[in-house]
Amino acid sequence: MQSKTRLLLEREHICLQEARFFGISACPVKEDLLEWVATLQGLKDSLWEGAALQLSLKYTExxxxxxxxxxxxxxxxxPNVDAITGKPCIDFLDNPRKWEEHFSMTTILLAIQVMLSNPILENPVNVEAARMLRENPQQYREMVFKCVTASKQLKATGINFAIECFPVAHFQNQAFSKRQKIKMIAFDEYHKTWTEIATSKPNESCKDSSTIPPPTIFFK
Structure with a gap:
């Protein structure tokens, strides 16, 4: 018998696929559906346009x-992504009291996609990125452009994106890629500039620095 959590995640996945939001996809990497990998593309007409970034989502029962x-x-x-852990600073993810049960996989991924293009400079977790954005916006834009280029190279070579997806209900016929171990890859492995700049240590906590309201999603 399937667990309540698994059934909920199956339904959320169906809603995400049916909504067909730009640049957002996700699939489970474990049979119990408690671990997922998602790919986000930067929004059009933003600094992150063209980027393809991978995230892990780990659920519990x-x-x-x-x-x-x-x-x-x-x-x-x-500014709102920890340069060491890769954790995005989203208030309802950091503070369980701000999490609401109607939030979903779609809510999370949309909020992070919007966060990329709308950084919050109060209490940043990547201090160096925030300082650069305040003091030298042109240099920040150049740095983002290099990160976007690096992400395209990652996707083109298949590194870190070839993850086997387990079938989810109603999607039994989808094609699966060859399994590889999910590995966190910082851009400093692919570009010298990132190595020189991403040296700041994360703050002790996000302190709810990301105040982007979660998107309101309606499904028919």
Whole structure:
């Protein structure tokens, strides 16, 4: 008999696929559906347009009472993304009291996609990225452009994106790629500039620095 959490995640996955939001996809990497990998593309007409970034979402059987743990596997240079852990600073992910049970996989991924293009500079977790954005916006834009280029190279070579997806109900006929171990990859492995700049240590906590309201999603 399937667990309540598994049935909920199956339904959320169906809603995500049917909604067909730009640049958002996800699939499970474990048979119990408690671990997922998602790919986000940067929004059009934004600094992150063309980027393809991978995240991991790890759920527990307590979902949807508590949020999943979300981290970037390909870590972007961004004020609201921890340069070491890859954790995005989203208030309802960091503070369980701000999590609401109607939030979903779609809510999470949309909020992170919007966050990329709308950084919050108050209490940043990547201090160097925030300082650069304040003091030298042109240099920040150049750094983001290099990160976008690096992400395209990652996707083109298949590194860190070839993950086997387990079938989800109603999607038994989808094609699966060859399994590889999910590995966190910072952009400093692919570009010298990232190595020189991403040296700041994360703050002790996000302190709810990301105040982007979760998107309101309606499904028919």
């Amino acid at each position: 307590d979902y949807n009472s508590v949020p999943p743990t979300v981290t970037f596997n390909t870590i972007p240079f961004h």
